[in-house]
Amino acid sequence: MATGWAGDGAVQDQIDATVADAVRRARSRLQKGPGLSHCEECDAPIPAARRKAVPGVRLCVACQQAQDESAAAGLYNRRGSKDSQLR
Known part of the structure; x- marks a missing residue:
């Protein structure tokens, strides 16, 4: 399959980079440090x-x-109606 200027595997490399970026972003949002000993909602x-x-x-x-x-x-x-799904 002709891919123009992109080398072999370039599409997969781009997919891998996108997934790696998403994983890095998700890990950065995880809480760090010690957890609470009691629930902050119900104690x-x-x-x-x-x-x-x-x-x-x-x-x-x-x-x-x-x-x-x-x-x-x-x-x-x-x-479940089509109209509500189109909005």
Whole structure:
């Protein structure tokens, strides 16, 4: 397949670079440092295993799950009509 001036594998190199940039950006947004010993929402103790597994953790499992569910709730169009999907 003719690719013009691009060398062999240039497209894959560009894809790899884009993925690497996205991974770097995502890692830079991760919290760092010691996590909290108690949840900042409900003040429940956060287990040591969770604090070790998730650096910078601020919420207990229940509060984190509730936050994730509320964030994901706005991502879906539940009305299902074509008109609402086109807007």
